[in-house]
Amino acid sequence: MYTNPQLWELTLDQWPAAVWELLESAANGFDEPFRTPAVASTGPDGPDIRTVILREVHSPQRRALFYTDARSPKVEQMASHNAVTWMFYDPARRLQVRARGTASLHGDDLLAKRCWEDCSEANRRNYGGLQVPGSALEELSKEVSMGAPDGRENFLVVATAFSRLDVLLLGDQSNRRAGLAWDGSIWTAGWLSP
Amino acid sequence: MYTNPQLWELTLDQWPAAVWELLESAANGFDEPFRTPAVASTGPDGPDIRTVILREVHSPQRRALFYTDARSPKVEQMASHNAVTWMFYDPARRLQVRARGTASLHGDDLLAKRCWEDCSEANRRNYGGLQVPGSALEELSKEVSMGAPDGRENFLVVATAFSRLDVLLLGDQSNRRAGLAWDGSIWTAGWLSP
Numbered sequence: 452m453y454t455n456p457q458l459w460e461l462t463l464d465q466w467p468a469a470v471w472e473l474l475e476s477a478a479n480g481f482d483e484p485f486r487t488p489a490v491a492s493t494g495p496d497g498p499d500i501r502t503v504i505l506r507e508v509h510s511p512q513r514r515a516l517f518y519t520d521a522r523s524p525k526v527e528q529m530a531s532h533n534a535v536t537w538m539f540y541d542p543a544r545r546l547q548v549r550a551r552g553t554a555s556l557h558g559d560d561l562l563a564k565r566c567w568e569d570c571s572e573a574n575r576r577n578y579g580g581l582q583v584p585g586s587a588l589e590e591l592s593k594e595v596s597m598g599a600p601d602g603r604e605n606f607l608v609v610a611t612a613f614s615r616l617d618v619l620l621l622g623d624q625s626n627r628r629a630g631l632a633w634d635g636s637i638w639t640a641g642w643l644s645p
Numbered sequence: 646m647y648t649n650p651q652l653w654e655l656t657l658d659q660w661p662a663a664v665w666e667l668l669e670s671a672a673n674g675f676d677e678p679f680r681t682p683a684v685a686s687t688g689p690d691g692p693d694i695r696t697v698i699l700r701e702v703h704s705p706q707r708r709a710l711f712y713t714d715a716r717s718p719k720v721e722q723m724a725s726h727n728a729v730t731w732m733f734y735d736p737a738r739r740l741q742v743r744a745r746g747t748a749s750l751h752g753d754d755l756l757a758k759r760c761w762e763d764c765s766e767a768n769r770r771n772y773g774g775l776q777v778p779g780s781a782l783e784e785l786s787k788e789v790s791m792g793a794p795d796g797r798e799n800f801l802v803v804a805t806a807f808s809r810l811d812v813l814l815l816g817d818q819s820n821r822r823a824g825l826a827w828d829g830s831i832w833t834a835g836w837l838s839p
Contacts, residue, residue, distance in 0.1 A: 491730075
């Protein structure tokens with residue numbers, strides 16, 4: 452699906468659907484590089500960034516989800532500043548997609564409940580650690596990093612509704628860039644200087 | 646060099662040198678995923694992020710370089726807020742390294758001059774476009790994106806001196822995380838909760 456030459460054939464009108472198709476495919480477990488995007492948020496000392504796992508994509512709501520530990524510093528960052536930017540980069544397709552939007556935190560609602568039910572037991576352990584993520588450890592201990600089987604209270608779904616997409620497609624002779632913006636009812640698109 | 650099992654063997658004392666060795670190897674053209682890190686900066690509407698090419702690493706100065714077009718929006722961002730965070734992610738090694746530091750912009754000094762001289766002609770063309778990167782294009786035109794052969798005046802070297810490194814190593818049973826901080830003369834290191 453969508454090799455680099457195929458992406459070069461896309462018209463502006465075709466780009467929004469193509470981007471969402473790529474994101475949905477990644478969330479469904481295919482297309483590995485797009486499944487592990489970088490997410491940037493505003494931290495106390497400047498921009499912060501981390502790799503996340505793209506868990507779900509809902510293109511009608513222009514929304515993407517990842518899971519995190521509610522005690523992680525990024526949660527406080529996004530609670531204070533909900534503007535975030537995701538970046539997907541696929542070196543084989545030579546494609547970078549940057550997606551800006553606002554993050555919403557879901558710990559105790561229907562979305563969080565359903566996502567928790569979808570989690571494997573192995574994944575649930577990620578949220579059961581006794582130690583706050585990022586806090587100093589006295590010593591390395593397997594129990595600490597393994598986590599308890601039920602970390603439901605620390606499980607948080609971060610949903611981002613995207614309103615702007617910036618697509619950069621690399622080629623041998625030149626590059627191509629498009630800016631997509633959600634105007635409230637449709638995606639508009641324009642070519643940009645790469 | 647440094648497979649995932651080998652990285653699991655590293656002591657805290659060994660981590661700083663290992664990280665710099667990996668970064669230098671990437672800058673020298675090997676280790677592809679670390680050669681294309683994400684760099685986050687503070688934009689006018691929240692955090693911004695993009696993939697860059699790691700051009701050089703100078704471990705004695707704790708410094709990494711990338712090149713950009715001086716007219717790119719990220720340059721204005723970093724001139725206003727010089728706190729930046731780089732993220733290197735290698736899915737094969739299962740290793741993420743986040744590096745925080747301050748960015749300095751070099752357009753017309755000895756560093757910029759030497760880097761420009763090191764650039765291939767193909768690379769130099771990237772800085773010769775008539776259009777400001779990110780600006781709207783009336784129509785797609787090959788000449789616009791190709792660029793003129795001499796873009797010296799738009800060529801900018803961004804150097805970041807890192808003062809904090811956050812290393813996350815993934816494993817099958819658990820994950821491991823270390824925080825490294827430059828104290829002015831040496832790197833100190835401590836284990837963190839993943």
